[in-house]
Amino acid sequence: xxxxxxxxxxxxxxxxxxxxxxxxxxxxxxxxxxxxxxxxxxxxxxxxxxxxxxxxxxxxxxxxxxxxxxxxxxxxxxxxxxxxxxxxxxxxxxxxxxxxxxxxxxxxxxxxxxxxxxxxxxxxxxx
Numbered sequence: 440x441x442x443x444x445x446x447x448x449x450x451x452x453x454x455x456x457x458x459x460x461x462x463x464x465x466x467x468x469x470x471x472x473x474x475x476x477x478x479x480x481x482x483x484x485x486x487x488x489x490x491x492x493x494x495x496x497x498x499x500x501x502x503x504x505x506x507x508x509x510x511x512x513x514x515x516x517x518x519x520x521x522x523x524x525x526x527x528x529x530x531x532x533x534x535x536x537x538x539x540x541x542x543x544x545x546x547x548x549x550x551x552x553x554x555x556x557x558x559x560x561x562x563x564x565x566x
Contacts (some may be wrong), residue, residue, distance in 0.1 A: 452496035
């Protein structure tokens with residue numbers, strides 16, 4: 440079973456080079472959010488991207504966990520630790536992907552602006 444990349448290792452290497460997530464993403468050909476996901480272990484880059492990321496950051500390829508997903512070497516029936524979204528989660532993800540970027544940003548601000556209980560925005564002050 441593959442291990443997740445150490446969150447601090449990728450982040451520390453990036454910060455040591457004085458790069459933002461967006462800047463590193465531009466060099467790698469992905470978004471800054473993708474770099475954030477790689478740093479926190481939410482997602483793992485494909486093998487080719489992981490090798491390039493290691494090269495850019497001056498790390499060993501083994502320090503940047505690569506995903507088995509999409510790899511030609513992945514054997515049939517091999518278990519991976521990639522979570523598959525449920526049918527409902529998949530439908531939500533597809534709807535978000537189909538949404539224009541500007542609308543998606545507004546929606547995310549709304550979602551992130553509310554507490555888990557849905558009572559009031561976190562930006563509102565209590566009296």
